[in-house]
Every structure is written in C-alpha cells, then in structure tokens.
Amino acid sequence: MMNLKRLDYFCQLAKIGNFTRTAKQIGIAQPALTIAMQKLEQEIGLKLINRAEKNALLTADGKVFQQYAIALLDQSKQMTLALEELKEGMKGSISLGVSAMMGSYFFPELLSTFKKAYPQIKIHLIDQGTAALETLLINGKLDLALVRCDQENEQLRYTAKMEEEVVAAMASHHALALKESIHLNEFCQYPLVLFHEGYFLRESVSQYSKKHQIDLDIRMETNLIELQKTLVQNDVGITTCLARILVGEENIKAVPFNPKMSFKLGLAWKKSHYLSKASQTFIHYFEESLA
Numbered sequence: 413m414m415n416l417k418r419l420d421y422f423c424q425l426a427k428i429g430n431f432t433r434t435a436k437q438i439g440i441a442q443p444a445l446t447i448a449m450q451k452l453e454q455e456i457g458l459k460l461i462n463r464a465e466k467n468a469l470l471t472a473d474g475k476v477f478q479q480y481a482i483a484l485l486d487q488s489k490q491m492t493l494a495l496e497e498l499k500e501g502m503k504g505s506i507s508l509g510v511s512a513m514m515g516s517y518f519f520p521e522l523l524s525t526f527k528k529a530y531p532q533i534k535i536h537l538i539d540q541g542t543a544a545l546e547t548l549l550i551n552g553k554l555d556l557a558l559v560r561c562d563q564e565n566e567q568l569r570y571t572a573k574m575e576e577e578v579v580a581a582m583a584s585h586h587a588l589a590l591k592e593s594i595h596l597n598e599f600c601q602y603p604l605v606l607f608h609e610g611y612f613l614r615e616s617v618s619q620y621s622k623k624h625q626i627d628l629d630i631r632m633e634t635n636l637i638e639l640q641k642t643l644v645q646n647d648v649g650i651t652t653c654l655a656r657i658l659v660g661e662e663n664i665k666a667v668p669f670n671p672k673m674s675f676k677l678g679l680a681w682k683k684s685h686y687l688s689k690a691s692q693t694f695i696h697y698f699e700e701s702l703a
Contacts, residue, residue: 416488418452419481421445422460426478429469486552490686504690505534509545509557511611512635514677517657526697533690541610542677549682555691560612561678570678572699578613578673579666581658582650586665593670596620603629605640605649612675613652 425434425445435442453460460474470478510519515537523535538545538554545557550567561570580594588594588602600621606628607614621628631649634640640651645663652673658666679698681687687695 414455414484415452416485418448418455419485421448422452423478423481423485425449425461426470426474486684504532504688505536506688506690506694507536507538507553507555508694509538509540509548509554509559511542511545511558512539512607513611513613513637513654513657514558515539516637517654522698522701525701526694529697530690530693533693535694541608542612543610546680549680549685552682552685555685555688556679556681556694558677559680561676561680565680567683568680569683570680571695572702573676573678574702575674575676577655577668578616578652578675579655579658579668580650581644581653581664581666583645583647584663584665586647586650588650588667589665591667593668595670596673597624597626599650599652599669600624600626600628603631603649605632605634605643605651606630607635607652608633611635613654616673617652 421434421438424438425431428434428437431442431445435445438445449461456477458473458477459471460477462469462471462474519537523537527533527535538548538557540548542559545554546559546565546568548554549557549559550565559568561573564570580588580599582588582602588598596616597620600617604617606617609618617628620626629649632643634643637653637657640653641661641664643649644651653666655666655668658664679695681691681695
C-alpha cells in the first residue's frame, strides 16, 4: 500500500516548489524530506523530481503523478470523515457558502431553526460572491454553497433551486421612483452604489456598461446591505438588489427592470466530494423549507 505521508510530502513540495521551505512548513529536517522523496520514487519506479533543474521542480511524470496523488489524498480524507461519522452518529460539521445578500436576508431564520433541530451539527459560514463560492466548491474547500445555476457546472450537483428577481432601488423621492419599470441603460446614467465585482448584483451592470462603453459614476462599493440602504435613502446613489429585501421598506422604492432581470440559485456540492450525513441532513432541511 502506498505511503500516504510521503504522498502528502510530495504534494506539498510540488506546491511550494522548494525542499528547504517545504521541510520547514512540514516541520521535518530537509534530509528527511529528501529521503522520503527518494523512497517514493523507488516505490513507484519513476523519476518525479528534477534535482538539477532550477525552473522545473517536477518532471513530466511527476506532474502526472501529482494529479493522482491529490485525488488519492482527498479520497483518504473523505474516508476518514465517513468513518468518524459512523462512530459519532448525527454530529459533524458543514462548511456552507452563501453570498452576503442571501446570508443576511434568507438564511438567519433557516439556520436558527436548523440549529435548534440539530444542535450537534456545527456550521461554518463562508461569505463570498457566488462565482467565488463555485470555485471553492470545485476545489473542495466547501461542503455546500448557494450558487447560481442558470448554467450548471458539470462538476457540481444542484438541488432546491429558486429564482430571485433583481430590481433597481432608489430613495422614495428619487426621480426614477415614479416609474413602473426601468431599462438598464437608464439605470447606468445615474450615480451608483454597488456591490464589489464578482457579485451577481454587480455582474449585469458591469457587463452592460462595458458592452455599451458607458462610464459608470460609482459613488461607493460595499457588500454591507444596511450601509447600502442608508446610502440609497440619503440619495448618494441608486443600486441593484433583490426584490425580497425591500418588502416593508418605507423610504426606498423598488422598480423592476425591463426586460426583467433575475437569476436562479441552487444549493450545490461537488460530485466527487463525500457528502456527510450532516450535509445530507441540511440539504433535506433546506428542500423542505423551500417547499
């Protein structure tokens, strides 16, 4: 059976690119790392490391082997998690990714009721834009994430899909507040308060302005929802947001876009990633909450 510790050393060496720094990172002496790599090469019968080349640490065989080593270590990690679950029962932890908007206005109540039902399951919440969350899922850094599923990624599975409408938001006394709908071109002519790049509420505006060569007057960029609301109320600029979060707002008017602007979200996970009992439980709970 292949020595997993040597595989781990090899993968870290390939990532860092230097024997001295890798040995320091691992916490072993450099000669010990060198011996471990020699034994790994002897074990598989291939030369993996260019010891004479300064600009290319891995050989061509080494680069191919690296991909299999990463996959094997990941499988070993997933097996360990599965065995721990069998021993512990309904416990465990979930790394869950959500955007700032959905995290602030959709998940608080859902997470509160879930924690009451399953107090032994720990949830680590990660706040990023949906594009970044999809990358984290694919790289195995997240168990679950609420991401866009307008065009599904073949590496992911999706469930609990829902559609969200994006509207223009402005102060109730703003010139656009009397309109029944607004075109994106007109929206782009006004001072703006927008999310940072990489967030779906910024994406359509950025793409449209670049395509039509419109210089946007962006007064502030922030992902803090309450700060955005305050800035909009004080006429610093107008913004895009989800229709659901403006329900009950007296000083902010929501005006639909024409044509309608919306996107689909779904709870997703990586196909090859081990889906723990804790994650399966959350998925089922999420599906029931939407239903």
